[in-house]
Amino acid sequence: MNFGIPNTHMDKLVLQRYLDLKQTTDKVQCEYLWIDGTGEAVRTKCKTLDFDPKSPSELPVWNYDGSSTFQAEGSNSDMYITPRAIFRDPFRGGKNKLVMCDVFKYNKQPAETNKRHSCNEVMEKAKDHHPWFGIEQEYTLLDASDDHPLGWPKHGFPGPQGPYYCGVGANRVYGRDIAEAHYKACLYAGVKIAGCNAEVMPAQWEFQIGPCEGIEAGDHLWVARYILHRVAEDFGVVVTLDPKPVEGDWNGAGAHTNYSTENMRGKNGIKHIEEAIEKLSNQHSKHIEAYDPRKGADNKRRLTGRHETSSIFDFSAGVANRGASVRIPRQVAEDGYGYLEDRRPSSNCDPYCVTELLVRTTVIGSDK
Known part of the structure; x- marks a missing residue:
């Protein structure tokens, strides 16, 4: 500290x-x-x-x-x-x-x-489709004195990525107190937090929000972000949602968004999932522009095709492929129904923008 x-x-x-x-x-x-x-x-x-x-x-x-x-x-x-x-x-x-x-x-x-206003209008139009979302919020903890990742050597780097993801031990996990305090505070608040884990880069963490229906996905994630910053404030630590907080051979930070409609979750839902992915492929540039606050400039640093990301310039989809723009989980492919995971949103995205555009593109049929 x-x-x-x-x-x-x-x-x-x-x-x-x-x-x-x-x-x-x-x-x-x-x-x-x-x-x-x-x-x-x-x-x-x-x-x-x-x-x-x-x-x-x-x-x-x-x-x-x-x-x-x-x-x-x-x-x-x-x-x-x-x-x-x-x-x-x-x-x-x-x-x-x-x-x-x-x-x-x-x-x-x-x-x-105020992206909530138009998002709510879209969710009202699509309410009969019961859109569900689960958002995986990644973030990085920084030493407030120098904006250096928490626990990292001051004049060098920790060991290469590998032992840190879901890790245990003082030499592998930095800042667990903050993640635990945040989790408990969210549960108390009534935020729909589904879990948390240490991430691939040391001092990087993730928490998940959902499942949430419609507009509540954005509401719950924004409140969870507030609680996170507020908890970290008490510890004298800074939280950054920068999508690429450390340049080089280190993972960036995203807000992978799991999405489904009632049809996708029903019998033979895989057909509706594949149709949604086809629609998303035709609007790739629109989604990239909406998926970070600087209209793709932040995500350009992260979506390089390396470190479990797709290329920002090309749309791709696949089963269990974490290097794709949109992933179909293995279990979903086997069951024949479920949800898709859009891996393009940046960690600093506005969840109202992301959820609105997913529904606009796949349900309403307009990206305007």
Whole structure:
């Protein structure tokens, strides 16, 4: 742990004295979460309510200064946040809540980085198809003092990849405390976290969100990301979602997205899976553009055809092939039904963009 980081200088036992104070029965703290103008970072602020909200519709619309979040000019800076999903707050406990929000501009139009709005419209159109998603979020832990991967030698590299994936031992796994704390906090919050594991590159981890239906996939992943950053903050460690945090012979980081419709999950579903893959192949460039915040520039560093990736320039598909754009799991091929895995989304993707485009391309029949 790096004790040069301000948060790690603070005595957490002192903090706990205040967190353990009995909460008044008529007040609830609601932490509003939204996505800022980068399309990658979560911003938050807290509001006290005099009732315990059970639905997002009960919560008031709020506002914030968009000129400080890369979303507005100072002369017209008010942005509006509309509550959309409620989770339990694992940091304050009690009746307190985390609130995932949409962002709207002064004219009540969706902010440019509000991808949830159009995603929700698409999911409503496709709701009879019951689209399910499972997203594998990879991330890397960094020493906050120098942005060096946590536990790596300061003037060199750890041993080659091989012993780290799902590894055990102090010489193979770096940062397990953060992954474990994050997992438990997500379960407490009500986030649909399905599991976690150490990844191929040392100091790299993964957690899985799902199965989620429709819009909730994006909601749950964004809240899980917030919780991850917040947990790491307490440890004085930085989380990066950079798709290629270390250049060279090291794995990058993705957000592999498992996807199915009711037809894919039913009898002879493999036929519908193959039809979906054909549609995806015809829209490869559109998906690449949408699968990272910089319209493919980040993924270009990762999707090289090496380190368990496909080439960014070519679409490919195969059974049990982790070097393909889209993988059909071996068990799915044997069963004849199930789901597909889109391996192209980058670790810093907006899950609203990814899930929306998968449904647009394979169900609605339009990428516009």
